[in-house]
Amino acid sequence: xxxxLLNKLQQFSPLTENDRLFLxxxxxxRRLMLRAGEEVIAEGERPTAVFLFLEGxxxxxxxxxxxxxxxxxxxxxxDLGDPDEPPEREMDHSIATLTPxxxxxxxxxxxxxxxxxxxxxxxxLSWETLARGAIQREWTLNVGxxxxxxxxAHLLCELFARLAAVGLTQGSACALPLSQAELxxxxxxxxxxxxxxxxxxxxxxxxxxxxRRMELPDLTALQQxxxxxxxxxxxxxxxxxxxxxxxxxx
Amino acid sequence: xxxxLLNKLQQFSPLTENDRLFLxxxxxxRRLMLRAGEEVIAEGERPTAVFLFLEGxxxxxxxxxxxxxxxxxxxxxxDLGDPDEPPEREMDHSIATLTPxxxxxxxxxxxxxxxxxxxxxxxxLSWETLARGAIQREWTLNVGxxxxxxxxAHLLCELFARLAAVGLTQGSACALPLSQAELxxxxxxxxxxxxxxxxxxxxxxxxxxxxRRMELPDLTALQQxxxxxxxxxxxxxxxxxxxxxxxxxx
DNA sequence: GCACACACTTAACCTGCGTTAGATGCGAAT
DNA sequence: ATTCGCATCTAACGCAGGTTAAGTGTGTGC
Numbered sequence: 001x002x003x004x005l006l007n008k009l010q011q012f013s014p015l016t017e018n019d020r021l022f023l024x025x026x027x028x029x030r031r032l033m034l035r036a037g038e039e040v041i042a043e044g045e046r047p048t049a050v051f052l053f054l055e056g057x058x059x060x061x062x063x064x065x066x067x068x069x070x071x072x073x074x075x076x077x078x079d080l081g082d083p084d085e086p087p088e089r090e091m092d093h094s095i096a097t098l099t100p101x102x103x104x105x106x107x108x109x110x111x112x113x114x115x116x117x118x119x120x121x122x123x124x125l126s127w128e129t130l131a132r133g134a135i136q137r138e139w140t141l142n143v144g145x146x147x148x149x150x151x152x153a154h155l156l157c158e159l160f161a162r163l164a165a166v167g168l169t170q171g172s173a174c175a176l177p178l179s180q181a182e183l184x185x186x187x188x189x190x191x192x193x194x195x196x197x198x199x200x201x202x203x204x205x206x207x208x209x210x211x212r213r214m215e216l217p218d219l220t221a222l223q224q225x226x227x228x229x230x231x232x233x234x235x236x237x238x239x240x241x242x243x244x245x246x247x248x249x250x
Numbered sequence: 251x252x253x254x255l256l257n258k259l260q261q262f263s264p265l266t267e268n269d270r271l272f273l274x275x276x277x278x279x280r281r282l283m284l285r286a287g288e289e290v291i292a293e294g295e296r297p298t299a300v301f302l303f304l305e306g307x308x309x310x311x312x313x314x315x316x317x318x319x320x321x322x323x324x325x326x327x328x329d330l331g332d333p334d335e336p337p338e339r340e341m342d343h344s345i346a347t348l349t350p351x352x353x354x355x356x357x358x359x360x361x362x363x364x365x366x367x368x369x370x371x372x373x374x375l376s377w378e379t380l381a382r383g384a385i386q387r388e389w390t391l392n393v394g395x396x397x398x399x400x401x402x403a404h405l406l407c408e409l410f411a412r413l414a415a416v417g418l419t420q421g422s423a424c425a426l427p428l429s430q431a432e433l434x435x436x437x438x439x440x441x442x443x444x445x446x447x448x449x450x451x452x453x454x455x456x457x458x459x460x461x462r463r464m465e466l467p468d469l470t471a472l473q474q475x476x477x478x479x480x481x482x483x484x485x486x487x488x489x490x491x492x493x494x495x496x497x498x499x500x
Numbered sequence: 501g502c503a504c505a506c507a508c509t510t511a512a513c514c515t516g517c518g519t520t521a522g523a524t525g526c527g528a529a530t
Numbered sequence: 531a532t533t534c535g536c537a538t539c540t541a542a543c544g545c546a547g548g549t550t551a552a553g554t555g556t557g558t559g560c
Contacts, residue, residue: 062391064477070394092384136386137322139390140386140393141322144393145318145438146318181537188395189518191537192519195538429506430507441507442510443548446547
């Protein structure tokens, strides 16, 4: 099974074969296989290991007492759970699966050994952590200030871009194992309104849905509807541009 | 000028006098004083140092092309900017001041020296980073799933709790240097509706506003309205409870 | 003292989205 | 084959919150 996290990390810094082998080995020691609809970890529990998602979709969420639920993030193959959470901290939210999921539990000692002995790997992992924060901020903007149409379009653009980054798109199509109720909880809308918005996106020829998959025939147009700017995903590493004054005079 | 970050950190782990002196010294090398309404750093720029806010209020925000703005977080005395941002990454959002602000620019070498030689300080700082992420998640929930009344009440509860953690409350009162338009941008509402909600909170005796300050005469009642659970702020350190099986038989 | 910019307030009106309630279709379990 | 559960879809209705547009302070600069 491919460690799709490596796909992303290698865009940030070139990893050595040694780095790759170390991460692969760390991800093999403890595997967990879950069915769809299971809890990975619940609010209030203490995480003992760090989750690395290998296959399948999961989501992070919080609920209010009366049942209102907000999905905070989707966890796709190649994503890390909460790498920096110390085990003495209680989770302030829950994680559950949407499809059958395979994940690796990374031991904290292995992560510490990465921090110690694999600097480029460590750097790439911290880049991942920062990208996660940036995505959360974009979601706050999405839910706070975009219209229903923009929100749904934006979410679909994000999912497509993130799946593309780990090689899980097929042409203009990819998996989308979400019910309309789940789309609603991710965008702060009602399920009925999500249905209305999807109808419109479909009739505008921007989205096609069948068989738990989506196709985006005109990604550029969809991104314009969503006001989607992929910069926040920080998927592509750019070293600081050498500024003019740093360059030797040619 | 007090380093209010220390107030928070000491709740997590007991710092040594040496730790405190080191942080204080690091925060004295480069000071910046800004007036109200100035940009601290803009989207697209590269942060060269790490900001430690000493005095005054600032906020993180993103805007859409047509001017819609979402405030993502408020930065209060004792808060850190983005401690883990590497300098080669471009900011995906901006930070600006609400009041006159004093901040320290921490040199990255100093932070590295903390990571190397001050383990409890480093641990406390990483705790801070995690709390920042938790707050961002709570904001996504706030904007996505709470009603207007709950959102405003929740924001006020959070601000009060965070100010209390750094010793900046006076009884049931604290500063609130926010216009209603800014409250609106933080909660995903319109300024007019914020006004309506504030009227209600006032007439219910839950909030009093005058002179850029707020008073919360009945904090418990306000927290109930907000469905506020301070756990997400992770303001109080709790070591893992020794479970029954870990305890020696008495 | 006056002009100006802003913040707050209020009112009238409007609409995007929520709510409720069914109808329809389909896959999984038995 | 039948039932059950769940997802999608539709329609009717309602309301929370947005929009527009004034009017009223109030502090600041000149």
